[in-house]
Amino acid sequence: MSLVLEAVSFAYGRRTRRVLSGLDYAVPPGLTILLGPNGAGKTTLLKLAAGVNRPLTGTVRLDRVSSLSKEYRRKVAWMPQSITAMTGLTAREQVAYTGWLKGMSRGEAWDAAATALERVQMGEHSGVRTKRLSGGQLRRVGVASALVHGARVLLLDEPTAGMDPTQRRVFRDLVLRLATDDVRVLLSTHDVADLAEEADHVTTLTGGRITYSGSTADFLGHAPEGTPEARRAEASYTALTSAPSVH
């Protein structure tokens, strides 16, 4: 199973400059952290990979399935930066609704919603209206919605933004458990030090170009010699995002 972007270009309007141009990228196995400065194009890349945005040129596919097909959207799940709490719906209803939108029957979606909420440790909140949940809990409902239809690739856009350290820890443990041999996770974050060291892979994006994509160990090796252990992720990130081009 491989999610690949091939020679992808994208612009938000006909006359606006391209945010991505001729980009080639394959989502690596396991958990990958997507790092890059503000405006680098991380959200744009995730939306293209999710099939939410259509590339101007090039292709996005999961094995042979095009991102423009309905089948693709069942296999790939995207969690946007902000999750909307749907008025009047409980956590389980909101998650089941997503499953139904992705083509599951009502009964199937209802059962799968309970399982997905358990997986994100929100089982005991499944009957709570989502409007009443905290920001961190709502993000976990967002992950459950991404999991409910059995997606093979999860694309999470800055899921830890605005979380306090405790919520961040819970979420981080959750994400580390989600990435398995069968499910690839690509997660964008500004929080270099927090997640990068536990991820399998790191990808850095600068000005719409991939400046590094490889193992976390190699990534950490880009820190200048003598960098203290605790600052290696940050130093590697700085080295890779300020250099003109690497890989």
Ligand SMILES: Nc1ncnc2c1ncn2[C@@H]1O[C@H](COP(=O)(O)OP(=O)(O)OP(=O)(O)O)[C@@H](O)[C@H]1O
């Ligand atoms: N809807 C839009 N319309 C026009 N331009 C946009 C739109 N969304 C993003 N852009 C532009 O595209 C570029 C890449 O934005 P994108 O949101 O993908 O970056 P990002 O790396 O996710 O940034 P951040 O970390 O700030 O979320 C930026 O220059 C941004 O201004």
